Amino acid sequence: MSENAEFYQAVIDDHRRRPRRRGPLPTANRVAARENPTCGDLCTLRLRVEAGRIVEAAFTGAGCALSQASASLAASSLEGLEFARAAALVAAVEKLVRNGPGAVASEETPGDLAALAAAHALPARHACALLAWQAAGQALQSPEGADRENA
Amino acid sequence: MRPGLETRPDFPVLAQQVNGKPLVYLDSGATSQKPRQVLAAVDAYYERDNANVHRGLHALSMRATEAFEKSRARIARFVGAADPAEIVFTRGTTESVNLVAASWCSANLRPGDEILLTEMEHHSNMVPWQLAAARAGATVRYLPVAGADAEHGLDLDRLDEFLTPRVKLFAFTHISNTLGVVNPAAELCRRARAVGAATLIDAAQSVGHEPLDVQALGCDFLVFSGHKMCGPTGIGVLYGRKALLDAMPPYQGGGGMIENVEFSGSTFKPAPERFEAGTPDIAGAIGLAAACDYIDGIGRPAIAAHDHRLGELARAALEELPGIRVLGPRAGSPRAGMVSFAFANIHAHDVVTVADQQGVALRGGHHCNMPLMKKLGLPSTARASFYLYNTEEEVAALAAALRKVVKFFG
Numbered sequence: 001m002s003e004n005a006e007f008y009q010a011v012i013d014d015h016r017r018r019p020r021r022r023g024p025l026p027t028a029n030r031v032a033a034r035e036n037p038t039c040g041d042l043c044t045l046r047l048r049v050e051a052g053r054i055v056e057a058a059f060t061g062a063g064c065a066l067s068q069a070s071a072s073l074a075a076s077s078l079e080g081l082e083f084a085r086a087a088a089l090v091a092a093v094e095k096l097v098r099n100g101p102g103a104v105a106s107e108e109t110p111g112d113l114a115a116l117a118a119a120h121a122l123p124a125r126h127a128c129a130l131l132a133w134q135a136a137g138q139a140l141q142s143p144e145g146a147d148r149e150n151a
Numbered sequence: 152m153r154p155g156l157e158t159r160p161d162f163p164v165l166a167q168q169v170n171g172k173p174l175v176y177l178d179s180g181a182t183s184q185k186p187r188q189v190l191a192a193v194d195a196y197y198e199r200d201n202a203n204v205h206r207g208l209h210a211l212s213m214r215a216t217e218a219f220e221k222s223r224a225r226i227a228r229f230v231g232a233a234d235p236a237e238i239v240f241t242r243g244t245t246e247s248v249n250l251v252a253a254s255w256c257s258a259n260l261r262p263g264d265e266i267l268l269t270e271m272e273h274h275s276n277m278v279p280w281q282l283a284a285a286r287a288g289a290t291v292r293y294l295p296v297a298g299a300d301a302e303h304g305l306d307l308d309r310l311d312e313f314l315t316p317r318v319k320l321f322a323f324t325h326i327s328n329t330l331g332v333v334n335p336a337a338e339l340c341r342r343a344r345a346v347g348a349a350t351l352i353d354a355a356q357s358v359g360h361e362p363l364d365v366q367a368l369g370c371d372f373l374v375f376s377g378h379k380m381c382g383p384t385g386i387g388v389l390y391g392r393k394a395l396l397d398a399m400p401p402y403q404g405g406g407g408m409i410e411n412v413e414f415s416g417s418t419f420k421p422a423p424e425r426f427e428a429g430t431p432d433i434a435g436a437i438g439l440a441a442a443c444d445y446i447d448g449i450g451r452p453a454i455a456a457h458d459h460r461l462g463e464l465a466r467a468a469l470e471e472l473p474g475i476r477v478l479g480p481r482a483g484s485p486r487a488g489m490v491s492f493a494f495a496n497i498h499a500h501d502v503v504t505v506a507d508q509q510g511v512a513l514r515g516g517h518h519c520n521m522p523l524m525k526k527l528g529l530p531s532t533a534r535a536s537f538y539l540y541n542t543e544e545e546v547a548a549l550a551a552a553l554r555k556v557v558k559f560f561g
């Protein structure tokens with residue numbers, strides 16, 4: 001569907017159809033849930049952090065294709081990152097979506113993440129694209145502890 | 152002139168491409184497009200007559216005042232009001248409701264009283280009453296929508312249970328912006344009167360679409376926005392029966408609404424000026440009167456028949472699509488010219504974004520009725536709404552766009 005190339009790019013469609021890192025994470029020690037009440041999108045992001053590094057990340061949730069694909073991108077790209085690098089990535093994605101591809105150097109949002117730039121042209125959908133990333137930002141700041149939902 | 156194709160040259164905005172496709176504007180329920188005649192009336196006012204109203208003694212001010220008051224009289228005629236003084240200009244439906252909720256409620260609502268709404272109200276006919284009730288120590292109750300899936304009309308069998316003498320005011324929408332249900336407004340007003348409750352009708356979705364007469368409806372208040380009926384944004388109307396308006400305290404204070412001001416206090420003009428503090432939207436009122444002329448030039452019975460026909464065509468076409476749930480009245484019950492729908496596995500935002508890529512403008516979301524959405528068990532729906540300038544070809548374009556949506560997300 002070529003006319004949708006700008007938005008539902010192959011990457012987003014791929015992550016929507018085959019979400020990475022979707023599911024529970026019983027070993028998580030950081031968790032944050034975000035909701036967008038205006039459209040009902042939900043995202044819970046779970047991290048297992050060890051020695052300042054995200055060793056595992058996973059999400060659960062429901063919502064529009066963009067919010068779920070973005071959550072899949074978030075969980076899969078945060079895994080393995082040092083804490084500071086993860087926080088920088090969250091900030092870079094937010095800038096990419098809000099301010100457009102010109103606002104961030106391409107190495108700041110590597111690989112598939114660049115696809116999220118397509119959401120910039122749709123201001124009404126910024127909240128969808130950023131939901132998981134805001135959950136990630138919150139999880140990074142949350143106190144360490146067992147994920148009660150999973151306990 | 153008949154609704155449909157013949158009207159399209161009057162709407163310059165419709166003759167454009169969006170995302171490389173001809174624009175198919177199916178979001179008139181959110182705001183309608185404006186015909187040249189309305190734009191010209193606003194331009195002519197600014198080019199020839201612009202001045203402040205009610206204060207100047209010079210020629211332009213007198214012309215502006217005359218045009219403003221003529222507009223009021225035109226709008227009174229449009230809704231069947233007995234007296235132009237029953238027409239208060241506001242910013243729109245929302246401000247009109249807030250005006251009554253602030254002013255009428257402060258004089259009439261006591262602890263223990265009830266305000267009755269329905270579950271299908273727009274937030275703008277819900278939140279102001281919640282605020283007023285909290286101020287007065289009163290309670291807001293909601294007449295439920297009927298049907299196992301909660302998407303049909305109001306549950307009128309339960310009206311007596313809710314419409315008790317404790318109810319001081321019953322506010323309800325004429326046409327639901329979410330379901331397309333047409334409520335039996337005259338009957339609801341009659342039943343409210345029987346228990347001594349005042350009535351307010353939210354006519355935002357009906358006044359530009361259907362024949363409407365406040366005296367035949369028997370309501371105390373009726374509110375609407377200009378922008379949903381071919382008029383400009385920023386102007387709206389509160390119709391109130393003269394006796395009620397004159398007994399209500401001011402809403403906002405300022406110039407234009409006072410009789411006499413002393414440092415120790417002030418006295419106020421009667422309605423409608425009492426409720427129009429400050430310089431009003433003069434051009435908006437003139438544009439709205441031009442919109443009344445335009446609509447009546449086509450005729451509201453013809454517009455209603457046209458809208459309903461497109462709504463029914465759309466409903467029938469959409470029900471063919473796999474995995475769709477079309478909301479609203481059962482076949483045969485009154486349905487306004489709109490169709491809300493939801494796909495089992497496709498979020499409304501995705502529907503709207505992909506339709507937009509086909510040039511088809513839809514609304515997607517909770518339609519400013521979060522509690523109803525919760526009851527429907529849906530986070531959001533998509534909606535196509537029709538008006539006098541839409542065509543059968545556009546219904547076909549909608550169906551084609553939605554087939555692409557299904558194919559893309561299927």
Ligand SMILES: Cc1ncc(COP(=O)(O)O)c(C=O)c1O
Nearest residue numbers: 243244245273275328353355376
């Ligand atoms: C039924 C209904 N009531 C009230 C409103 C609010 O109108 P406005 O935003 O013009 O004040 C709308 C418009 O969305 C509506 O559809």
